[in-house]
Structure formats: structure tokens, C-alpha cells
Amino acid sequence: MGVMALAQIIERLRSQGTDDATYEAKSCTVGLSKDVWETVSAFANTRGGTLLLGVNEADGFTPVPDFPIDRVCDQFVSGIGDGGSRSVLENPPEYQIEREILDGRPVLVIYVDELPAAQKPCFIRARGIQGGGYKRVDDKDIRLSPNELYAIQSVTAVDASDRAPVDGASVDDLDEAVCEVLFSRALMLSPRSMRGADSIDERLKRLNLTNSQGDVVRAGLLVAGKYPQQFFPKLAVDIAAHIGTSKGGSGSLRFRDRVVCEGTIGEMIEDAVHAVAKNLKRRSTVSSLGRSDELEIPELVLREAVTNALVHRSYNPRFDGEAxxxxxxxxxxxxxxxxGLWGKSWGDLADGRSCCRNATLMKLLSLVPLPSGAGAPAEGNGTGILLMMAEMEKRGLRPPEFYPAIDHFKVILWRPSERASAGSRVDFASDVSGIEQSLGEHSELSINELAKQNGLSLSQARRRVRELIAQGRIEATAAPTSRNRKYRLCR
Structure with a gap:
């Protein structure tokens, strides 16, 4: 990390008066604090983070006098399972240890990596998986809930929820016209899929709108149903336009606008984009073709974000009550x-791989066009996030931000404004340039090394690395699940 980078981090922690999502200070005055393992578990299950041992938060993030750095270091290495003894943790993460000097005194800096999706959860053995796993929320280590554990353990398992039969639904609940379009498109785009399927019932089964018993399945209802919300009232898109920059900040007037979009997934996509668009401003742009007006956030980006939310959400019954x-x-x-994010870890979002929780739904959505006829809503080729990033950059807008949590996934699209800062864009561009410079000097570096050399948190470094990968300026040296994954300039 270096003395300068550590000093900057400590200065920021002092100014905010508390730890945060990526840094945790522990005094460890006589030895390794027992609650260190809760933080290691939380970092490993969330986005990684950094432990600052020998730093007293209560005293204004000052170094601890006579900090027993050797003892604490040995206890950590032993506890995580690298000292010949069994690890305190199940599924311990990768880590790096550095000895640094803060205000003339020694401290121990430990970088904890996020675990690959297939290896989560990390939990304290003695407490078991139900009580020993944690997540990081701001400056707190919070015990994983049963729903979150389910989501973590299912993240790389094949999810067949979209092929589950719908209780009470029959073929009569499917829209005949939409089904005919599906059959026609399947014959044109994937003719083998209709081979030998001469009756309507056989075609419904072949395309997985119904199962082998003739029961309508979730994917079929959501793509071709007359009114899917008859069976699943909350499988909708709930849109609210707020006053100000937070919920509930406007007194008695709760919303500027409120719309609940229902129907098939195609109908919800188009209705949701329209409902959002009418609450955004339009701006003029001038090009070689003349002046044109467009939404402040490109409609293509809005459509992609809404589509991703509907296609990649969980359709497991656990989440049927959430829109x-x-x-x-x-x-x-x-x-x-x-x-939550399925099949990937947070750092791999922009790697271009297509990982789909709902494979049957994705296939159907690649065949049926949107109600307006504006193409199929799903391509399934892993380009959605890259497209969103490129379209926002093309217009000089802040890049989209992606926040995968254990049981939900959030995307933030920033609106242009005077406050949306030229300064922040300059800082971001400067950080990106610094990462490229580091790779030019060292050939290959890990995400931890890039973060340390540029004075960034792990989350900041990962965001900038994803941007550079999306632009084709750097590349990874190994698969996302590899512990030897590093980055280098594209040749």
C-alpha cells in the first residue's frame, strides 16, 4: 500500500468518523481480536476489503502503542489455516499481508479478497453455516439471513424455477396470437426445434411453454400469458418518481409519479421504459447529421437495464412477493x-460471458418480439452490460454502476446535471490512466496490487478495471474463478 496511500485512507476514515464498506480498523492491543473473523467472512462474502490492525477507531484511527504486530500476524496466519492448523473459517479467502508505518508506529494491513461465487459462503466453523456467515453493509458485519444463504448457495446451481408448473393455470391462459408468433419465429430461426411437432400441444411442449404433462410453466406464462399477474400479482415492475434525491424526503407528497407495469415480460419492458422516459428530461445533441433530441439517459440503456432486471431476476417462489x-x-x-448475481462474482460483471439463471425464459424471449415489433428483448450473448457502458460513455455520461447484493441486484444510471461533476469524471479518468500506467510498468498485476499502487479501494479498482476491459484496453490473464487472475495491457 505504501505510507502515502495508507495516510490518505486514514485521513478519509478520520474525516468520516467511522469504518466503511471496504476498510475495518481493529485495535488488537494484546492479540488478534476474535471479531476479526466476522469481518473476514463479511469481506469474503461481499466485495472484499482491507483490515487495518493496530489502529484504534475509538481514538480517531490512531496507531496503538506497543502493538504486538508479530503476535497478531502469526495468529491471523494460523487462524486462517496457513500455519499448519485447521482454519477458523470454512472456505477461507485469499489474502495478502503488509507491514506499514502509521504516524511512526507499526500497523498490519491485510487485504481480503472476495471469494469466487462457487466457493461462497465463507463462515466461522464453530458457529456453523446458519450462524457463522456474514456480509458487509457499510461499516457493519451482518449475519447472513436464510434467504441470503439460499441465494449464495444457489448462485452457480442450475435454477429450474422458470420451468416450474403454474398452479391453476392452463393452456387457455396463454395468448394464442403470441404463441403463433413464437411458433413462426422458431420455425424461421431454429427449424429443428419444431421437427415432428405437428400439433399445438406438441409445439407448446417443444418450446417449453408447457411441460411434458401439458402444465403451463412460469416461463411460458410470463412470455405468452394473457395476464400473468392473475397468478403472480407481484411479478411486475413498480416505478416511482421521487422528489429530491432520496425516498420520503418530500413530506406529504410521496411521489411525482407512480406506475405499476403488468402483463407479459415484453409488455412490462415497453411500458416501463415509457413510464421512466416521461419522467426524464430530453436534451439536444448536434452531430454531422444535424440536431436531434434524445432522453438524458439513452432509451437503449433504459431498455437494456429493464430487460436485464426482468430476465435475470429470481423466479424462485421465495421471491414471488417482490417486484x-x-x-x-x-x-x-x-x-x-x-x-443476487448468478454465476459470477462482482468483479467479473463486464467480462462478456453470458450467465443466465433463467435459461428457458431467455430462450423464449430470444424468439418473441416486443409488442411494438422492435426486435426480441433478449439476445443472451453477454453484451448487455458492455452496451450500457459504451452508450453512456459515448454521450459523456457517468458509467452505470452495478451493486450486486446477496439477495438482490441494483443498477444506478446517473442523470446529467451540473452537479454530476466534471470533477468526478476527471478523477475517474485519472484513476483509469493510473491503472494503465501501473500495468505498463509492471506487465501484470492483480486487483489488489492495482488498488494498492493507485490508492484505491478494491471496489474502486474493480470498477475501473471493468471499464478498461469493456474498452478493450486491458485484459485478464486467467479465468474469473482462478486465484492467479491478473490483468495486463492488451497487445
């Missing part, structure tokens, strides 16, 4: 869908 929510604030639009 996709879209919150429009004065400075941003937030889209949140139930169900």
Missing part, C-alpha cells in the same frame, strides 16, 4: 431486481 423496482430521483435512476 422489480425502478426509483427515479433528481440525480439518478435506480433499478433493483430480486435475486
Amino acid at each position: 422489480v423496482s425502478v426509483d427515479i430521483f433528481d440525480d439518478r435512476v435506480e433499478l433493483t431486481n430480486p435475486g
Whole structure:
């Protein structure tokens, strides 16, 4: 990390008066604090983070006098399982230890990596998986709930929830016209899928709108149903336009606008984009083709974000009571869908791989066009996030921000404003340039090394690395699940 980078981090912690999502200070005055393992578990299950041992938060983040650095270091290495003894943790994460000097005294800095999705959860063995796993929320280590444990353990398991039969539904609840379009498109785009399927019942089964017993399945109802919300009232898109930059900040007037979009997924996508668009401003742009007006957030980006939320949300019955929510604030639009990130870790979001929780739903949505005829809503080729980033950058807007939690996924699209800072864009560009410079000097570096060399948190470094990968300026040296994954300049 270096003395300068550590000093900057400590200065920030002092100014905010508390730890945060990526840094945790522990005094460890006589030895390793027992609650260190809760923080290690939380960092490993969330986005990684950094322990600052020998630093007293209560005393204004000052170094501890006579800090027993050797003892604490040995206890940590032994406790995590690298000293020949069994680890305190199940599924311990990768880590790096550095000895640093703060205000003339020694401190121990430990970088904790996020675990790959397939290896989560990390939990304290003695407490078991139900009581020993934690997540990081701001400056707190919070015990994982049963729903969160389920989401973590299901993140790489095949999820067949979209193929579950719908209780009480029959073929009569499917829209005949939509089904005919599906059959026609399947014959044109994937003719083998209709081979030998001469009757309507056989075609419904072949495309997985119904199962082998003829029961309508969730994916079929959501793509071709007459009114899916008859069976699942909350499988909708709930849109609220707020006054100001937070919920409930406007007194008795709760919303500027409120719309609940229902129907098939295609209908919800188009209705949701329209409902958001009418609450956004339009701005003029001038190009070689002349002047044109467009939404302050490109419609293509809105459509992609809404589509992703509906296609990749969890359709497991655990989440049937939750809608996709879209919150429009004065400075941003937030889209949140139930169900955490599936098949990937946070740092791999922009790697271009297509990982789909709902494979049957995705296939159907690649065949049926949107109600307006504006193409199929799902391509399934892993380009959605990259497209959103490119379209926002093309217009000089802040890049989209992605916040996968254990049981939900949030996307933030920033609206342009005077406050939306030239300064922040300059800082971001400067950080990106610094990462490229580091890779030019060292050939290959890990995400931890890039963060340390540039004085960034792990989350900041990962965001900038994803941006550079999306632009084709750097590349990863190994698969996302590899512990040897590093980054280098594209050749």
C-alpha cells in the first residue's frame, strides 16, 4: 500500500468518523481480536476489503502503542489455516499481508479478497453455516439471513424455477396470437426445434411453454400469458418518481409519479421504459447529421437495464412477493431486481460471458418480439452490460454502476446535471490512466496490487478495471474463478 496511500485512507476514515464498506480498523492491543473473523467472512462474502490492525477507531484511527504486530500476524496466519492448523473459517479467502508505518508506529494491513461465487459462503466453523456467515453493509458485519444463504448457495446451481408448473393455470391462459408468433419465429430461426411437432400441444411442449404433462410453466406464462399477474400479482415492475434525491424526503407528497407495469415480460419492458422516459428530461445533441433530441439517459440503456432486471431476476417462489423496482430521483435512476448475481462474482460483471439463471425464459424471449415489433428483448450473448457502458460513455455520461447484493441486484444510471461533476469524471479518468500506467510498468498485476499502487479501494479498482476491459484496453490473464487472475495491457 505504501505510507502515502495508507495516510490518505486514514485521513478519509478520520474525516468520516467511522469504518466503511471496504476498510475495518481493529485495535488488537494484546492479540488478534476474535471479531476479526466476522469481518473476514463479511469481506469474503461481499466485495472484499482491507483490515487495518493496530489502529484504534475509538481514538480517531490512531496507531496503538506497543502493538504486538508479530503476535497478531502469526495468529491471523494460523487462524486462517496457513500455519499448519485447521482454519477458523470454512472456505477461507485469499489474502495478502503488509507491514506499514502509521504516524511512526507499526500497523498490519491485510487485504481480503472476495471469494469466487462457487466457493461462497465463507463462515466461522464453530458457529456453523446458519450462524457463522456474514456480509458487509457499510461499516457493519451482518449475519447472513436464510434467504441470503439460499441465494449464495444457489448462485452457480442450475435454477429450474422458470420451468416450474403454474398452479391453476392452463393452456387457455396463454395468448394464442403470441404463441403463433413464437411458433413462426422458431420455425424461421431454429427449424429443428419444431421437427415432428405437428400439433399445438406438441409445439407448446417443444418450446417449453408447457411441460411434458401439458402444465403451463412460469416461463411460458410470463412470455405468452394473457395476464400473468392473475397468478403472480407481484411479478411486475413498480416505478416511482421521487422528489429530491432520496425516498420520503418530500413530506406529504410521496411521489411525482407512480406506475405499476403488468402483463407479459415484453409488455412490462415497453411500458416501463415509457413510464421512466416521461419522467426524464430530453436534451439536444448536434452531430454531422444535424440536431436531434434524445432522453438524458439513452432509451437503449433504459431498455437494456429493464430487460436485464426482468430476465435475470429470481423466479424462485421465495421471491414471488417482490417486484422489480425502478426509483427515479433528481440525480439518478435506480433499478433493483430480486435475486443476487448468478454465476459470477462482482468483479467479473463486464467480462462478456453470458450467465443466465433463467435459461428457458431467455430462450423464449430470444424468439418473441416486443409488442411494438422492435426486435426480441433478449439476445443472451453477454453484451448487455458492455452496451450500457459504451452508450453512456459515448454521450459523456457517468458509467452505470452495478451493486450486486446477496439477495438482490441494483443498477444506478446517473442523470446529467451540473452537479454530476466534471470533477468526478476527471478523477475517474485519472484513476483509469493510473491503472494503465501501473500495468505498463509492471506487465501484470492483480486487483489488489492495482488498488494498492493507485490508492484505491478494491471496489474502486474493480470498477475501473471493468471499464478498461469493456474498452478493450486491458485484459485478464486467467479465468474469473482462478486465484492467479491478473490483468495486463492488451497487445
